[in-house]
Amino acid sequence: MEAVAALLDQLCPMHVQIDPEGVIRHAGPTMHRLREGGGVGEHIFDLVSVRRPQGVTTTAELMRLAGRKLHATFRTPPRTGLKGLLVPFGEEAVINFSFGISVTDAVRDYGMTAKDFAPTDLAVEMLYLVEAKSAAMAATQRLNRRLQGAKEEAEEQAVTDLLTGLRNRRAMEHTLARMAEAGQGYALMEIDLDYFKQVNDSEGHAAADHVLRKVGAVLRGVSRREDVPVRAGGDEFALILPGLSAPRRIGALARQIICALEEPIEWSGRNLRISASIGVALSEAGQDAEAVMRRADLALYAAKRAGRGRSVIHRADLTLPLEIGKRAARRATSQ
Amino acid sequence: MHGLINRAVQDFMRDSYGAEAWLRAARSAGLETADFEPMLIYDDAVTERIVAAVAAVLQRRPSDVLEDIGHYLVTHERMAPLRRLLRFGGVDFAEFVQSLDDLPDWARLAVEDLRLPPLEVRETGPGGWLLRLQGAPRGSGYAAVGMLRAMADDYGTLAFVEYQGAIEGAECVQIRLLEQDFAEGRAFQLAAGA
Numbered sequence: 461m462e463a464v465a466a467l468l469d470q471l472c473p474m475h476v477q478i479d480p481e482g483v484i485r486h487a488g489p490t491m492h493r494l495r496e497g498g499g500v501g502e503h504i505f506d507l508v509s510v511r512r513p514q515g516v517t518t519t520a521e522l523m524r525l526a527g528r529k530l531h532a533t534f535r536t537p538p539r540t541g542l543k544g545l546l547v548p549f550g551e552e553a554v555i556n557f558s559f560g561i562s563v564t565d566a567v568r569d570y571g572m573t574a575k576d577f578a579p580t581d582l583a584v585e586m587l588y589l590v591e592a593k594s595a596a597m598a599a600t601q602r603l604n605r606r607l608q609g610a611k612e613e614a615e616e617q618a619v620t621d622l623l624t625g626l627r628n629r630r631a632m633e634h635t636l637a638r639m640a641e642a643g644q645g646y647a648l649m650e651i652d653l654d655y656f657k658q659v660n661d662s663e664g665h666a667a668a669d670h671v672l673r674k675v676g677a678v679l680r681g682v683s684r685r686e687d688v689p690v691r692a693g694g695d696e697f698a699l700i701l702p703g704l705s706a707p708r709r710i711g712a713l714a715r716q717i718i719c720a721l722e723e724p725i726e727w728s729g730r731n732l733r734i735s736a737s738i739g740v741a742l743s744e745a746g747q748d749a750e751a752v753m754r755r756a757d758l759a760l761y762a763a764k765r766a767g768r769g770r771s772v773i774h775r776a777d778l779t780l781p782l783e784i785g786k787r788a789a790r791r792a793t794s795q
Numbered sequence: 796m797h798g799l800i801n802r803a804v805q806d807f808m809r810d811s812y813g814a815e816a817w818l819r820a821a822r823s824a825g826l827e828t829a830d831f832e833p834m835l836i837y838d839d840a841v842t843e844r845i846v847a848a849v850a851a852v853l854q855r856r857p858s859d860v861l862e863d864i865g866h867y868l869v870t871h872e873r874m875a876p877l878r879r880l881l882r883f884g885g886v887d888f889a890e891f892v893q894s895l896d897d898l899p900d901w902a903r904l905a906v907e908d909l910r911l912p913p914l915e916v917r918e919t920g921p922g923g924w925l926l927r928l929q930g931a932p933r934g935s936g937y938a939a940v941g942m943l944r945a946m947a948d949d950y951g952t953l954a955f956v957e958y959q960g961a962i963e964g965a966e967c968v969q970i971r972l973l974e975q976d977f978a979e980g981r982a983f984q985l986a987a988g989a
Contacts, residue, residue: 568986592905
């Protein structure tokens, strides 16, 4: 048996040899690293308990498991998981152990080195793989987070008017459609700047952009948290007001906006002046967003026709004028 | 070329000479962005351009820069995971050198699309080897020199490592082991984070 022990110490450094009573007579060098004395002199069941197959409590039962895969754990902490194979050797038996999947815990718990494993053991390759894959996965996850950030930024830009930071027309249509689907009531305020063309023509693009940014700031300033201020394009703005339906409150808000926009806007030491006309429509149950926008257009048209710097709330007796307002015309041609 | 390689050049430049130096190199190499994604693939020509640009910014020979990059890969704190993976190659420096044959396979186990040039280690005598990088970009042997010298230090081994030039289409590096246990090497535990 001694020659066999020397052989096995190299081939399977985690093996133990047990006598017919189940007492450990010899243990491989790695087993000595794991447990003081390698468990030699103890009964095998004092060293490990067999988890699977279940119900193995006697040496005779253990001996009958020859050739089958055993799952065991150490009796004392750390209760490292082990895989085992028992092979009879005359009256005695050899049990070879390995860590299996618990190898990463084991090398940490016992401070093991590559020399504790047989050169043919794949433990070191497995440890390498675990580390390499974790590092590669971490790098991939960082890439994914950056890509997700870029995607969210792109999505935000797709619904944002870059000059004013307000939502754009696409976002407005999307929001209105969503509210119509949800059956949520809202007021839609369409705001058309007055005298803006003059500013643009006489003061130039930079001044015009400054004015548009200022309008954006005014609309953000009067918005409640749930309101959605929009730059629909050019000098056309809008305000979506969820849950607002009282004409008096809407009229007051429109006056507040017009007053704020009529404040002189300072630009290169000069005062620029604009105003705004506002048309408002209230959503009606079962009506799609297109219809509400059309009614807001009508109201806006009426406001413009009544003189600048006014607001009109759509009523049923506002009929489509012969002269179609510029918004309605644009919408008609874009359809 | 794999982004990991380009990113290594970027990290080397930033960690050794600062972000500003890297930005200058990136600009002169005509890069669209100064950040390489380690897990994406780039055109091979980009790698050559950035190495040349880094050398130009540092006013050093590309071969010296490549050698420093090889050294950086093993010694810098940021590259600690890589140094650990390399140490899995062998329990001592001699075993590590002889494991280099398998390095491309090991690398591919870690990152499926990472392709390293075929490495061949020929024993030239007791404690002597010739490392050949078949079909590798000209001068890349210098990076291997820097890496091997740093690994010898890591193992506490005294070794002679020298670039031999390109021979029959292979970058060649000569390695001679002078004293296995010359100094206390850096500690290496199999367990991660131990």
